[in-house]
Amino acid sequence: MEKQKKIHPAKQKIIANYKEQKKIYLEEGYKECPETFSVLTANLMAFVVTAPFMMIAVGGWVLTGGFRKSGYYEMNLLLVFALMIASIFIHELLHGTGWIGISGKSWKSIYIGVMWESLTPYCHCKEPLSPREYFVGAVMPFVVLGAGTYLLALATGSFMFFLLSLFNTVSAGGDLLIVCKEFKYLKQNENCLILDHPEDCGFIAFIKE
Numbered sequence: 573m574e575k576q577k578k579i580h581p582a583k584q585k586i587i588a589n590y591k592e593q594k595k596i597y598l599e600e601g602y603k604e605c606p607e608t609f610s611v612l613t614a615n616l617m618a619f620v621v622t623a624p625f626m627m628i629a630v631g632g633w634v635l636t637g638g639f640r641k642s643g644y645y646e647m648n649l650l651l652v653f654a655l656m657i658a659s660i661f662i663h664e665l666l667h668g669t670g671w672i673g674i675s676g677k678s679w680k681s682i683y684i685g686v687m688w689e690s691l692t693p694y695c696h697c698k699e700p701l702s703p704r705e706y707f708v709g710a711v712m713p714f715v716v717l718g719a720g721t722y723l724l725a726l727a728t729g730s731f732m733f734f735l736l737s738l739f740n741t742v743s744a745g746g747d748l749l750i751v752c753k754e755f756k757y758l759k760q761n762e763n764c765l766i767l768d769h770p771e772d773c774g775f776i777a778f779i780k781e
Contacts, residue, residue: 655736668697
C-alpha cells in the first residue's frame with residue numbers, strides 16, 4: 573500500500589482556504605479557467621521561454637565589450653554561488669512584495685514555502701487578485717533580479733553580475749510562462765479574479781460572465 577504523503581498543517585490550511593474560495597466563486601456563477609502546470613514542466617520550459625532574453629543579454633554583453641573589461645578570471649566563485657542561493661529566496665520575497673504592494677493586502681496573505689519533493693521554493697498568495705495585480709507580482713523577480721542585475725552588469729562591467737542576471741532570468745522562466753498564460757485575462761481585469769494555485773505552478777482564473 574502506497575504511503576500517504578504528509579502535508580504540513582500550514583499547507584493544509586492554505587489548500588482548505590483555496591478550496592473554500594473556489595467553491596464560493598463557482599456558486600456565485602463564475603466560470604473556472606485552470607491555468608496550471610507541473611514543476612517539471614516549469615523547469616523544462618524555463619529554458620525555452622527565457623531563450624530569447626538570454627540571447628539578447630549575451631549579445632548585448634558581447635557588443636558592449638563585457639568580456640574584454642570584466643576581469644572574469646578574477647571572480648570569486650564562492651561569492652557567486654552564495655549570491656545565487658540568496659537570490660532564490662529573494663525571488664520569492666519579490667513575488668510577495670509585488671502582490672501586496674499593488675493590491676494593498678498584508679503579508680498575512682502571503683505564504684512562502686518549499687515543495688520538498690522537488691526542492692523548489694515558492695510564494696503563494698492566499699487571497700484573490702485582479703489579473704493586473706497578479707501580473708505585477710509574477711514578473712517582479714524577472715524585472716528586479718533578471719533585467720535589473722543585467723543593467724547593473726552593463727553599468728559596472730561586472731562579470732559576476734552578468735552571470736547572476738543570466739541565472740535569475742532562467743529562474744524566472746516558470747514565472748514568464750505563467751505571465752504568458754495570463755495575458756488573455758488582462759483585458760477582463762474588471763470581471764476576473766485570479767486565485768493562485770497552492771500546489772501546482774500557475775493559477776485559476778474565475779470569470780464573471
